[in-house]
Amino acid sequence: MAKHTYKQAGVDIHEAASFVDDxxxxxxxxxxKRKLAGAFGLFAAGFDLSRYKAPMIFTxxxxxxxxxxxxxxxxxxxxxxxxLVAMNVNDVLTTNADPVMFLDYIxxxxxxxxxxxxxxxxxxxxxxACHCILAGGETAEMPGTVPDGxxxxxxxxxxxxxxxxxxxxxxxxxxxxxxxxxxxxxxxNGFSLVRRVLAQEGVKLSKxxxxxxxxxxxLYHEPVWALRKAKIKPRAMAHITGGGLWENLGRIFTKRGxxxxxxxxxxxxxxxxxxxxxxDEADAWKTFNMGMxxxxxxxxxxxxxxxxxxxxxxxxxxxxxxxxGTVTCELKA
Numbered sequence: 001m002a003k004h005t006y007k008q009a010g011v012d013i014h015e016a017a018s019f020v021d022d023x024x025x026x027x028x029x030x031x032x033k034r035k036l037a038g039a040f041g042l043f044a045a046g047f048d049l050s051r052y053k054a055p056m057i058f059t060x061x062x063x064x065x066x067x068x069x070x071x072x073x074x075x076x077x078x079x080x081x082x083x084l085v086a087m088n089v090n091d092v093l094t095t096n097a098d099p100v101m102f103l104d105y106i107x108x109x110x111x112x113x114x115x116x117x118x119x120x121x122x123x124x125x126x127x128x129a130c131h132c133i134l135a136g137g138e139t140a141e142m143p144g145t146v147p148d149g150x151x152x153x154x155x156x157x158x159x160x161x162x163x164x165x166x167x168x169x170x171x172x173x174x175x176x177x178x179x180x181x182x183x184x185x186x187x188x189n190g191f192s193l194v195r196r197v198l199a200q201e202g203v204k205l206s207k208x209x210x211x212x213x214x215x216x217x218x219l220y221h222e223p224v225w226a227l228r229k230a231k232i233k234p235r236a237m238a239h240i241t242g243g244g245l246w247e248n249l250g251r252i253f254t255k256r257g258x259x260x261x262x263x264x265x266x267x268x269x270x271x272x273x274x275x276x277x278x279x280d281e282a283d284a285w286k287t288f289n290m291g292m293x294x295x296x297x298x299x300x301x302x303x304x305x306x307x308x309x310x311x312x313x314x315x316x317x318x319x320x321x322x323x324x325g326t327v328t329c330e331l332k333a
Contacts, residue, residue: 010143012111019113019139026117026124026134033131034100045135047100047160054163060091063154067191067214072151074210077115080153081122082216083188088157089130090217090239090294093224096167097159099130104137107152111141119153122216130221132157169236169252169297176235176321177303178249178260182314183293185272187217189242190287194275201278205271212271220294223313227296230309234296240289247286249295250327259324263332265316267291285329297321 006013037046049055064071064083071080089099104123106116116139127134135158146152186194194213197203205213220239227234238248245262253259267273267290276284284290295318298306307315 010110011141015111015113019111019116022113023117023120026120029124030102030127030132030134032128034133036101036133036135045101045103045133047133047135047158049160052160052162056097056161056163056166058092058095058097058159058161060088060157060159061154062087062091064188065191066195067186067188068151068153070191070195070210070214072149074214076211076214077118078122078125079214079216080151081119081124082126082219084119084153084155085123085126085132085157086217086219087188087241088155089126089132090220092157092159093220094167094237094239095159095161096165096224096233096237097161099132099157099159099221101133101135101158102127103135103156105140105152105154105156106137107140107142107146109141109143109146109148109150111139119151126216126219130219165233167234167236170256172235172253172258172297172321174258174321174323175300176297177300177306178262178318178320179296179298179303179306179310179315180264180292180318181220181223181294181310182316183240183289183291184218185213185215185269186275186288187241187293189289193279193283193287197275197278203274203278205274209271209274213275218293223294223296223310223315226309226313227306230305232298232302232306232309234298234306236297238295240293240295242287244284244286244288244290245292245295245329246327252297253321254325254327257323257325258321259326259328260319260321261324262319262327262329264290264292264318264329265332290329292318
């Protein structure tokens, strides 16, 4: 009687092993600034924290959401890798930590090495930019569970910081200034709503416009580095993802009775506006970043210096902290 094999069940472990060899150069690109500790022969990744005097570590876990469906449909796989890194690394950056290691989980119905290598290439490009190591991951071939043509993506970021450098949102005071940095688009949030609008309102986008709509989430290491270089320690920083300015800022300070009223620049993005004109305005503010992907709260005496430090990234003054206990937003006239 013939015996069954794992390959007959739809899983080719040799193909998976060769894929690891294929992407070795991409992984090595992320280890130019930092190196793993004693990586050979280990089944987990390690990073040496001895250069820190009082180290603290931070972790984040996120995915790309339903944007991934459109990225697959329009063959923008590198963008998916960039989105995955940014959604995780940005969260770690909000603490003022250095992103030091990143791991990925990729679930597929069948391994297609060229397709997966493009996703890893996007990840590596962003990780190299912020000196974060692609420390490992898991590529799971799951025939019958993940449909052919679909991909599951999750990312995990680890950051390290000196305890004295970690931000303390409790230090926020009335009169502190909120400074925002622009987004490149909807980033990787709210795409269930975007997809609904595209389908039900018959919004027609050219190939170029669709690529613009699916622009990768920006990686905000440069604003963080610019503030450090200017010797500015913010009270807090926020990555504006699902929930928009209203929720992502509110989670930092509204429970203490603090609040702010923001005047947000009009979002000069024609493709985004083609979608937004079909979205309830109140819901849009609570779903999308509305053009601001990153916010730092700083002492008012540091405001001018912070704006100057962030000028290359388009930093703008959004408003001041108050005692309203709420976050409200309006378009700047």
